[in-house]
Amino acid sequence: MPTDCISYQNSGYFSSLMNDYLDQKEPTQSFYNRFPNLENFEAQIKEKKTNYTNENRAVLVSALQKQYSKISVSGLTQRNIDTLTNDNTFTVTTGHQLNLFSGPLYFLYKIISTINLTKELKAKYPSQNFVPIYWMATEDHDFDEINYFNFKGRKFRWNKESLGPVGRLSTEGLDDFFEVYSLELGSGKNAEAIKKIFKESYLNHSNLADATRFLANALFGEYGLVILDADNPDLKRTFIPYIKEELTLQTSHKKVLETIEKLKSYTIQVNPREINLFYMEDNLRERIIYENGMYTINNTKIEFSESEILAELENHPEKFSPNVIMRPLYQEVILPNLCYIGGGGEIAYWLELKSFFNAVNISFPILLLRNSVLLATEKQAKKADKLGLSWSDLFSKKDDLVNEKTKVLDDFSIDLSIQKDFLKNQFHYLHSLAQKTDKSFLGAVKAQETKQIKGLENLEKRLLKAQKRKHFEELERITDLQNELFPNKSLQERQTNFSEFYLENGNDLIQKLIDQLKPLNTKFEVIVF
Known part of the structure; x- marks a missing residue:
């Protein structure tokens, strides 16, 4: 079978910005804090330790304990939650939308990159503890992006109306979806295991956040993954000073625009708004707009004066939801985080944010491109060889x-x-x-x-x-x-759902990925089953 490998830079699937970042070219160096290699984590640990409070640790652990109170927790995950109370414990984080049944394969690769990096860090820095975090994007409201997955070339879509944050969306109606999907799965040990995971995740939980937490825990709990839903009043309360600054000073808009001007030779991933916050309720997530001295909620009749919106923030911080520009800051405020792991598009927009983080005195994390993988069968590998x-x-x-x-x-x-x-x-x-x-x-x-x-x-x-x-x-x-x-x-990782490969390989799928993927390698892994 073929034995060659291909770097991300030579694959043709990454932007010029990502290629230059991976090559550590001079034009990109001012847009990140430290490049992702094991040696650079020593300074990152010291910086984050001085930039994260024990008060925030206590709030984080309390929130996690409540979120895990109704599901079975592995010993390793429980130990990881407990160690977060210690000031020598740090996190490595990845985030992902609440795609139905995990969406495309790279959901797995993000989380496995995160788990494996914590192992490498523990081996390098044994006196510290490192916890893998999956940040559920429960506050997103673009349901059309997440309401389907592809299985054997066929799109399985959940047809439902959704207006507010997807994490609060009811799972009602997924029993009919499951009937159609289960017929496509057929019978057999692995097919039954997939059906069981789907049913326990989506038919036994009332909202999409709880369903996704159960799914991720079922797949990765034994490896110590900690799953966080940041749509939480207590966590939002720790973020109040930064929300207040965004409402009154619009610091993110000014700083990110300055950075975009410096990045103008590259394709820009996201553009900031004047206020990078939404106002959120169960069936509402709309932009906050400042005009004519008033704060208005887009597409509604809701409006506030400055004193009124600041009072609303103090009384109901959970109603203020960060957008793509502010969400990374929220993450780094509430977590003792060292590194964010994401895809090329995510890392590209993180590179727009460093000057904003500097302006609000929050440590900018190390940015790591997640593992990318091509899965092939032995038959396909032999066919490639023959050809x-x-x-x-x-x-x-x-x-x-x-x-x-x-x-x-x-x-x-x-x-x-x-x-x-x-x-x-x-x-x-x-x-x-x-x-x-x-x-x-x-x-x-x-x-x-x-x-x-x-x-x-x-x-x-x-x-x-x-x-x-x-x-x-x-x-x-x-x-x-x-x-x-x-x-x-x-x-393949952007198209195919994990269940297509789980159907053939069962639990060996995840274990083999865990065993073979190296998070700091910048090349496509080709794994043959």
Whole structure:
């Protein structure tokens, strides 16, 4: 089977900003605190220790104990919650939306990267404790982004109305969804295990936050994962000073705009609003807008004066919800966090935030790109070998792959570069001759050169097309394999639900990922089952 690997930078699936960040290029260095390697965590630990209070620890542990009071807790998770009371305990955090049944595969990779990094940190710094945190994005309100998952090429969608934060959304109606999905799963030991996890998660819990907590705990509880729902009045109360500053001074807007100007050579991930907060109730999550001396809630008739909204904040901090700009700050205020692990898009918007964190005197975490993985069966790996394909080949764009393999399959060269170079040399002589004799011929010489080079290029294309027809069957096998591994011409991890692989591998799926993934490696892992 193929044994090569491919770096994130050479995969073609990451932005120029992410590639430059991974290469630690100078233009990106001012936008992060420390680069993710084990040695840099020593200084991060010291910085965070001076920037996080015991009062916040106590509030965090109390909130976690309440959230875990109604579910079965593994010994390791309970120990991790308990150790959070100690000032030598720190967290590594990843966050994810409440996608139905976890959504795409990278949900697993985020959490496994987080769990494995805490292990590496403990080995490097044994006198400290490190707790893996999964931050549930319970306050998001874009239900259309999370109400489906893909299984065996088919989209399973939960059709339901949703207005407010998705974490508070009722799971009513998922029993009908489950009936359809369970038929697709079929029978067998692993199929029954998947059905059991789904039923216990979604049919035995009344809201999406509790259902997602149960699911993540069922999959990762034995590895010590701690799951946090930050839609909590006590946690929000610790964030009041920063919400107040956002309402009255709009610091985030000013600082992030300054950073965006410095990042203008890259694609900008998110743009700040003047106030980066929502007003939130069970069926409401709308922007807070400041205009004409009043704070209005978008798409409602609710409005406050400054004194009224600050009183509302003191009395009901849970009604103030951070958006994508403010949420990272909320996370770093309430957690003793050292590192945030996310995908390329997430890390890109975190890089916009460092100057904002500096302005409000909160430590900016180390930013780590999560593991990316391609899962393949032994049959697929052997097929790649038989077809003479490396993993790097399969990461290529389809047209590039087909063109390259067509050339390899022939016993003569389809590349007419030698002939084109010969022509260019001949015309170089004619250009020199025209310069010395009659410069009026220069245009005619150039036109003739362009025509003949174009003719060779057209012959090359026709020859390649003819050879593609000749090798159609083998090329089709190549593209069929690529389509299996890269559904919809996208990364498998962004398309496929974990249950598709759990159906074949059961608990071995997660254990093998835990065993093989190295969070600080910047290359795609190809794991063969």
